[in-house]
Amino acid sequence: MMMICRLFLISLVALLLTVATASAQQPSPITITARVGLDGERSIRTGNWFPVQVTLTNEGPDRQIELEWRDQTATHLVQRYQIDLPGGARKQIIFPVIQMGRTALLMATSNGVEIWRERIVLNQLNDDDLTIGLLSADPSVLSSLATATFANDRRAALLILTPDLLADNPLLLTAFDVIIIRELTAELRPAQRDALLTWVQHGGTLLIGGGATGETALRAFAEVLPVKVGPLRREASLSELERLAGLDGLSNSVPTLTVHSVTLRPNAQPVTRDGLISQINTGAGKIIFAAFDLAALRAWSGESRLWVTVLAPQPSIAPGTIIRSGFNNILQGSLMRGFFDIPSPMVLLGLIGTYIIIIGPLQFFALRRLRRLEWAWLTTPLLVVIFLFSAYGMSFVLRGSQAQVAQLTIVQSTPDSNQTITTTVAGIFAPQRRNYHLSFADTAFISSPSSQNRMIVERDGNTVTVPDLTLDAADFYTLIVEEVTTNSLPVTYQIKQTNTHWQGRLSNTSSVRLNDAMIVAGNDAQWLGTIEPGADVVIDLAATADNFTNLIWNSTSGRILNRAYVLENLFWYGTLNFRFNPRVENATLPGNTLYLIGWSDQVAPVTQINGEPTRPVGETLYIIALPQRSN
DSSP: OHHHHHHHHHHHHHHHHHHHHHHHHSOOSEEEEEEESTTSBSEEOTTSOEEEEEEEEEOSSOEEEEEEEEESSOTTEEEEEEEEEOTTOEEEEEEEEOOOSSEEEEEEEETTEEEEEEEEEOEEOOTTSEEEEEEOSSTTTTGGGGGOOBGGGBOEEEEEEOGGGSOSSGGGSTTOSEEEESOOSSOOOHHHHHHHHHHHHTTOEEEEEOSGGGHHHHHHHGGGSSEEEEEEESOOOOHHHHHHHTOOOHHHHOSOOOEEEEEEOTTEEESSTTSSEEEEEETTEEEEEESBOTTTTTTSTTHHHHHHHHHOOOOOOOHHHHHHHOSSOHHHHHBOSOSSOOOOHHHHHHHHHHHHHIIIIIHHHHHHHTTOGGGHHHHHHHHHHHHHHHHHHHHHHHHOSSOEEEEEEEEEEOTTOSEEEEEEEEEEEOSSSEEEEEEEOTTOEEEOOTTSOOEEEEEOSSOEEEEEEEEOTTOEEEEEEEEEEEOOOOEEEEEEEOSSEEEEEEEEOSSOOEEEEEEEETTEEEEEEEEOTTOEEEEEEETTOOOHHHHHTTSOOOSSBOHHHHHHHHHSTTTSOTTOSSOOSSOOOSTTOEEEEEEESOOOOOOEETTEEOOOEEEEEEEEEEOOOOO
C-alpha cells in the first residue's frame, strides 16, 4: 500500500512538472519590437526629445498594453504609453521620450503583469559635435563628413535615416543640426514634410540633392527650393565647386557632372556663381539645393571641404533643453509676486497685540468682575483654541483651496510659417496636501527639471496626463510643456542689411500688444519699446552696437515676471546653448539671423487640474526670426 501511494505521489509531481514546463515554454501571444533613437540605432542627444518606434503584434485575445520608459540615471520622470491591442492586430506607435542618462529600461505590462522588457544602452552623442541626418539608400554617401572638421573645431556625427523613421513632429527633430536628403526610397507623409519645414524655420539646415536619384525629394519639396528645377544636362563646369572648396583636381576625379538647369527664385542666394548650389533663408534656418547627385563627388578629396563650407550650420535656440539642464528654476526665480496676499507686519503685530490683551488683562478684569477667577483654567485654553482656529481659518482663506498656476510661455515663430514651437514653463502652487490629476493637449510633450520630485506622464494617442501628482501644502511644482501651436503674432517687415546697419520697417499685424520689444542680431540690439497692434516701427540697427546685454536690463519688470532675469537665463553666457561655440562673454542670439523679441501680458492655459480649467497668471515671450530678404 505504501508503495502504491509513493508511486502515485511521484506520478502526480511528474505530471505537474510537465504541465509547468509546457506552460513556461508556450510562446507569448504578444510580440514587441522597438527601434530607439534618432536613427533607430539608439543614438540620442541628451536632453532632447527622440522617437521610440514600437511595433506590437497580438496573436491572442484583446489586451491593453502599457509601455513604460524609465531613465535609470534620472529617476524623476517616468513616461508611459497606453495601447489598446485587439486580438489579431498589429500596431506601430511612436513613443516620444526624453532621456538624461546612458541606460534606460523599456517595459510592457498587461493587467499589471510584466510581459516584456528590454534594457537599452544608448549612444549619447557628443554635445559639442554637429548631428547630421542622412536620407539615402546608400549609407556611404557623404561619409567624408564623419571625419570632417567644421567651424570652431567641431566634428560631426553622421546618422543614417530612413523615411519610416523620419519624425512627423518637429520637436523630435530638434537634436539635428543638418538633415541631408539624397533620395527618398518612399514618399514622405504630409506630416513628415511639414515637420521638416518647421524644423528648418526654427534653425535647421536642410540640404537636398538633385540628379536622377533625387526625383522623389524634388517632387516633395519643389515649392520651397531656392530654385525652379529644370531638366538634366551634362558637361557642367566644375570650377565653382573647386573654388568653394579651395582645392583643385575635381575634374580628375569626376570627368563629367550631370546637373539640373535651374532658375533662381526671389529671395534666394546663389552659393556658387553658376547656380550649381543655391540656398534660401527660411525663418532661422535655410534650405540648400545642390543641382547634382550628392554621391557624384565622393571620389574627390575636396568633398568634405566643399560641404563644410556650404552647410555652415548655426546653433538654434532650444528653450526646453536649456531649462531642463539649467541650474536655476527660471520660472520660480523670475516670479515677482506670490500666489496670495501675505498680511503686512503691522497686521500681524495687531493680531498678536489683540491676542495678548484679550488673554491677559481683558480676561483678568472680566473674570474678576464676575468673581470667577478660577474659571481662567478653562477660559485661557479656550481662548487659545479660538485664536488658533481663527489664524488657521485666515491662512486657509488667503491660500484658497484651488491649485494656482503661473506660466512663462516662450513662443518661437517666423513670418514664413503659421506654426510655432511653444515652450511653457508652468508652476503649480498647491494650497494643501493632496493628489492632483493634470491633463494636457494630445500633442504636448511633458517633462520637468531634474531637480523636481518624481512625476509620471501617461499618453494614449488621444490624451496626455500626469495622474496622481502628490504635492504638499505650499509646494511649487514646475513642468515644461512643449508643443507645436498656431502663430498668434504675425508680423510683416521690409529690412535690408548693409555693411553697417539693418534698416527698414516692421509692422505688428496681430492683435497682440508687444512690450519691451527689441530687434536683435547677435549681440547688437535696437530698443523698440511697445509695439501696439497695427503699429509700424522704424528699424535702424547698427551692426556694431554690441549692446544687447545692456538693453536686457532696460526691460521693465512685468506684472508677474522679472523679464530681465528670464532673458539673462536664456541668452547669457553658458546658458544659451551648451553646444554654442565659440563661447561668448555677453548675452547673444545665435547665428546671423535677425530676431524680434518682445513680451505680452497674456498667456494661454496649457493644463487642466482635476478636470477643471485653470486661469494661469504669467507672461509670454515672443522670439520671431526675421530671415534676410534679397533685393
